[in-house]
Amino acid sequence: GDSVTQMEGPVTLSEEAFLTINCTYTATGYPSLFWYVQYPGEGLQLLLKATKADDKGSNKGFEATYRKETTSFHLEKGSVQVSDSAVYFCALKAGGSYIPTFGRGTSLIVHP
Amino acid sequence: KAGVTQTPRYLIKTRGQQVTLSCSPISGHRSVSWYQQTPGQGLQFLFEYFSETQRNKGNFPGRFSGRQFSNSRSEMNVSTLELGDSALYLCASSLGRMEDTQYFGPGTRLTVL
Numbered sequence: 001g002d003s004v005t006q007m008e009g010p011v012t013l014s015e016e017a018f019l020t021i022n023c024t025y026t027a028t029g030y031p032s033l034f035w036y037v038q039y040p041g042e043g044l045q046l047l048l049k050a051t052k053a054d055d056k057g058s059n060k061g062f063e064a065t066y067r068k069e070t071t072s073f074h075l076e077k078g079s080v081q082v083s084d085s086a087v088y089f090c091a092l093k094a095g096g097s098y099i100p101t102f103g104r105g106t107s108l109i110v111h112p
Numbered sequence: 113k114a115g116v117t118q119t120p121r122y123l124i125k126t127r128g129q130q131v132t133l134s135c136s137p138i139s140g141h142r143s144v145s146w147y148q149q150t151p152g153q154g155l156q157f158l159f160e161y162f163s164e165t166q167r168n169k170g171n172f173p174g175r176f177s178g179r180q181f182s183n184s185r186s187e188m189n190v191s192t193l194e195l196g197d198s199a200l201y202l203c204a205s206s207l208g209r210m211e212d213t214q215y216f217g218p219g220t221r222l223t224v225l
Contacts, residue, residue, distance in 0.1 A: 032211070043116075043202050043216035044155075051211075089155065099145065099168050100214060104154045 002027045002094050006103035021075040021106045023090035031092040033073040038087045085110045116217035124223045130191040133220045137184050137205030144186040149200040162208045198224045
Protein backbone atom coordinates (compact mmCIF):
# COMPACT_ATOMS: atom_id res chain seq x y z
CA GLY A 1 0.00 0.00 0.00
CA ASP A 2 0.91 3.66 -0.03
CA SER A 3 3.27 4.89 2.65
CA VAL A 4 5.29 7.92 3.68
CA THR A 5 8.52 7.79 5.65
CA GLN A 6 9.86 10.84 7.44
CA MET A 7 13.06 11.31 9.32
CA GLU A 8 12.85 10.77 13.05
CA GLY A 9 12.81 13.87 15.22
CA PRO A 10 13.19 16.01 17.02
CA VAL A 11 15.31 18.17 14.79
CA THR A 12 16.96 20.87 16.89
CA LEU A 13 18.46 23.93 15.21
CA SER A 14 19.66 27.38 16.07
CA GLU A 15 17.91 30.39 14.59
CA GLU A 16 19.00 31.19 10.99
CA ALA A 17 20.27 27.64 10.42
CA PHE A 18 19.43 25.68 7.25
CA LEU A 19 16.64 23.14 7.55
CA THR A 20 16.11 19.86 5.73
CA ILE A 21 13.43 17.37 6.71
CA ASN A 22 13.58 14.21 4.63
CA CYS A 23 10.49 12.55 3.22
CA THR A 24 10.31 9.52 0.94
CA TYR A 25 7.22 7.75 -0.30
CA THR A 26 5.89 4.57 -1.82
CA ALA A 27 2.81 4.83 -4.00
CA THR A 28 1.20 3.44 -7.09
CA GLY A 29 0.87 5.81 -9.98
CA TYR A 30 1.70 9.48 -9.65
CA PRO A 31 0.62 10.88 -6.30
CA SER A 32 0.25 14.47 -5.23
CA LEU A 33 2.59 15.37 -2.37
CA PHE A 34 2.03 17.70 0.57
CA TRP A 35 3.71 19.20 3.59
CA TYR A 36 1.52 20.15 6.53
CA VAL A 37 2.62 21.98 9.69
CA GLN A 38 1.10 21.63 13.15
CA TYR A 39 1.83 24.32 15.72
CA PRO A 40 1.39 23.47 19.42
CA GLY A 41 -2.25 23.07 20.35
CA GLU A 42 -3.51 23.49 16.81
CA GLY A 43 -4.65 21.40 13.85
CA LEU A 44 -2.68 20.80 10.67
CA GLN A 45 -2.16 23.62 8.19
CA LEU A 46 -1.25 23.03 4.57
CA LEU A 47 2.25 24.41 4.04
CA LEU A 48 2.90 23.52 0.40
CA LYS A 49 2.12 20.95 -2.24
CA ALA A 50 3.26 19.58 -5.59
CA THR A 51 1.14 17.61 -7.99
CA LYS A 52 3.59 16.28 -10.56
CA ALA A 53 7.23 15.31 -10.99
CA ASP A 54 9.78 18.16 -10.83
CA ASP A 55 7.18 20.57 -9.44
CA LYS A 56 8.45 22.77 -6.63
CA GLY A 57 6.05 23.79 -3.90
CA SER A 58 6.94 26.86 -1.85
CA ASN A 59 5.43 28.95 0.92
CA LYS A 60 6.73 31.16 3.76
CA GLY A 61 10.35 30.45 2.78
CA PHE A 62 9.85 26.68 2.76
CA GLU A 63 10.41 24.68 -0.41
CA ALA A 64 10.08 21.08 -1.52
CA THR A 65 10.67 19.51 -4.94
CA TYR A 66 8.80 16.44 -6.20
CA ARG A 67 11.55 13.98 -7.18
CA LYS A 68 10.02 11.00 -8.94
CA GLU A 69 13.35 9.27 -9.57
CA THR A 70 14.18 9.16 -5.86
CA THR A 71 10.53 9.12 -4.67
CA SER A 72 11.29 11.99 -2.34
CA PHE A 73 9.81 15.33 -1.30
CA HIS A 74 12.30 16.83 1.15
CA LEU A 75 11.34 20.03 2.95
CA GLU A 76 13.94 22.83 3.06
CA LYS A 77 14.25 26.33 4.44
CA GLY A 78 17.30 28.51 4.16
CA SER A 79 17.04 30.29 7.52
CA VAL A 80 14.72 29.04 10.24
CA GLN A 81 13.13 31.18 12.92
CA VAL A 82 11.99 30.35 16.44
CA SER A 83 8.42 30.71 15.18
CA ASP A 84 9.00 27.75 12.82
CA SER A 85 9.08 25.40 15.81
CA ALA A 86 6.30 22.90 15.10
CA VAL A 87 5.63 19.38 13.87
CA TYR A 88 5.89 18.87 10.11
CA PHE A 89 3.96 16.15 8.30
CA CYS A 90 4.67 14.84 4.84
CA ALA A 91 1.67 13.34 3.04
CA LEU A 92 0.70 11.88 -0.31
CA LYS A 93 -2.55 11.44 -2.13
CA ALA A 94 -2.38 8.69 -4.69
CA GLY A 95 -4.36 8.73 -7.88
CA GLY A 96 -7.74 7.18 -7.28
CA SER A 97 -7.82 8.06 -3.59
CA TYR A 98 -9.76 10.73 -1.76
CA ILE A 99 -7.77 10.28 1.45
CA PRO A 100 -4.14 11.33 1.97
CA THR A 101 -1.58 9.08 3.64
CA PHE A 102 0.48 10.84 6.30
CA GLY A 103 3.96 10.30 7.66
CA ARG A 104 4.56 10.12 11.42
CA GLY A 105 5.59 13.77 11.64
CA THR A 106 8.93 15.40 12.46
CA SER A 107 9.23 17.78 15.37
CA LEU A 108 11.36 20.88 14.74
CA ILE A 109 12.72 22.90 17.65
CA VAL A 110 14.46 26.17 16.88
CA HIS A 111 16.50 27.85 19.62
CA PRO A 112 17.22 31.61 19.67
CA LYS B 113 -13.69 32.71 4.40
CA ALA B 114 -14.08 30.98 7.78
CA GLY B 115 -12.00 27.87 8.35
CA VAL B 116 -12.98 24.49 9.67
CA THR B 117 -14.41 24.73 13.17
CA GLN B 118 -14.63 21.98 15.75
CA THR B 119 -16.53 21.88 19.01
CA PRO B 120 -15.84 21.39 21.78
CA ARG B 121 -12.11 22.08 21.85
CA TYR B 122 -11.56 20.08 25.05
CA LEU B 123 -13.49 17.25 26.61
CA ILE B 124 -13.00 15.04 29.65
CA LYS B 125 -14.97 11.81 29.95
CA THR B 126 -14.78 8.63 31.97
CA ARG B 127 -14.49 5.07 30.73
CA GLY B 128 -17.74 3.61 29.47
CA GLN B 129 -19.30 6.94 28.59
CA GLN B 130 -20.03 8.06 25.07
CA VAL B 131 -19.06 11.32 23.37
CA THR B 132 -20.13 13.32 20.31
CA LEU B 133 -17.79 15.70 18.52
CA SER B 134 -18.88 18.26 15.96
CA CYS B 135 -17.22 19.66 12.85
CA SER B 136 -18.33 22.51 10.57
CA PRO B 137 -16.50 22.49 7.23
CA ILE B 138 -15.43 25.44 5.14
CA SER B 139 -18.40 26.89 3.31
CA GLY B 140 -18.94 25.05 0.03
CA HIS B 141 -16.93 22.00 1.06
CA ARG B 142 -18.89 18.75 0.83
CA SER B 143 -16.33 16.27 2.11
CA VAL B 144 -15.51 15.90 5.79
CA SER B 145 -12.86 13.51 7.10
CA TRP B 146 -12.04 12.57 10.66
CA TYR B 147 -8.63 11.59 12.06
CA GLN B 148 -7.36 10.41 15.41
CA GLN B 149 -3.95 11.71 16.45
CA THR B 150 -1.99 10.11 19.28
CA PRO B 151 1.71 10.22 20.19
CA GLY B 152 2.04 6.47 19.71
CA GLN B 153 0.12 5.92 16.46
CA GLY B 154 0.43 9.29 14.79
CA LEU B 155 -2.36 10.45 12.51
CA GLN B 156 -4.88 7.73 11.71
CA PHE B 157 -7.81 8.06 9.32
CA LEU B 158 -11.23 7.27 10.80
CA PHE B 159 -13.78 7.94 8.05
CA GLU B 160 -14.85 10.35 5.34
CA TYR B 161 -18.30 11.63 4.49
CA PHE B 162 -19.42 13.17 1.24
CA SER B 163 -22.94 14.40 0.60
CA GLU B 164 -24.24 12.70 3.76
CA THR B 165 -22.79 9.30 2.79
CA GLN B 166 -19.78 7.55 4.28
CA ARG B 167 -17.45 7.22 1.33
CA ASN B 168 -14.30 5.88 2.98
CA LYS B 169 -13.58 4.15 6.26
CA GLY B 170 -10.42 3.48 8.24
CA ASN B 171 -9.60 0.52 10.42
CA PHE B 172 -11.36 1.41 13.65
CA PRO B 173 -13.88 -0.59 15.72
CA GLY B 174 -17.60 -0.08 15.39
CA ARG B 175 -17.63 2.05 18.57
CA PHE B 176 -16.51 4.88 16.29
CA SER B 177 -19.25 6.21 14.08
CA GLY B 178 -20.15 9.38 12.31
CA ARG B 179 -22.69 11.13 10.21
CA GLN B 180 -23.01 14.13 7.97
CA PHE B 181 -25.94 16.49 7.67
CA SER B 182 -27.39 18.16 4.60
CA ASN B 183 -25.46 21.37 5.36
CA SER B 184 -22.21 19.28 5.33
CA ARG B 185 -21.67 19.61 9.07
CA SER B 186 -20.49 16.36 10.57
CA GLU B 187 -20.56 14.65 13.92
CA MET B 188 -18.44 11.85 15.22
CA ASN B 189 -19.54 9.58 18.05
CA VAL B 190 -17.51 7.25 20.21
CA SER B 191 -19.44 4.86 22.45
CA THR B 192 -18.19 2.91 25.46
CA LEU B 193 -15.08 5.00 25.82
CA GLU B 194 -11.76 3.36 26.64
CA LEU B 195 -8.62 4.92 28.09
CA GLY B 196 -6.92 4.40 24.73
CA ASP B 197 -9.44 6.68 23.04
CA SER B 198 -7.72 9.68 24.61
CA ALA B 199 -6.46 11.62 21.62
CA LEU B 200 -6.72 14.74 19.51
CA TYR B 201 -9.54 14.26 17.02
CA LEU B 202 -9.07 16.26 13.86
CA CYS B 203 -11.62 17.09 11.22
CA ALA B 204 -10.67 18.09 7.69
CA SER B 205 -12.81 19.36 4.85
CA SER B 206 -12.42 19.59 1.10
CA LEU B 207 -14.55 20.18 -1.97
CA GLY B 208 -14.69 16.44 -2.34
CA ARG B 209 -12.96 15.67 -5.61
CA MET B 210 -9.93 13.39 -5.62
CA GLU B 211 -7.55 16.19 -6.55
CA ASP B 212 -8.69 18.52 -3.77
CA THR B 213 -6.61 19.52 -0.77
CA GLN B 214 -7.86 18.88 2.75
CA TYR B 215 -8.06 21.75 5.24
CA PHE B 216 -7.94 20.92 8.93
CA GLY B 217 -9.71 22.26 11.98
CA PRO B 218 -7.99 22.89 15.33
CA GLY B 219 -9.12 19.57 16.77
CA THR B 220 -10.95 18.35 19.85
CA ARG B 221 -8.74 17.11 22.68
CA LEU B 222 -10.52 14.15 24.33
CA THR B 223 -9.26 12.83 27.65
CA VAL B 224 -10.73 9.60 28.99
CA LEU B 225 -10.23 8.98 32.72
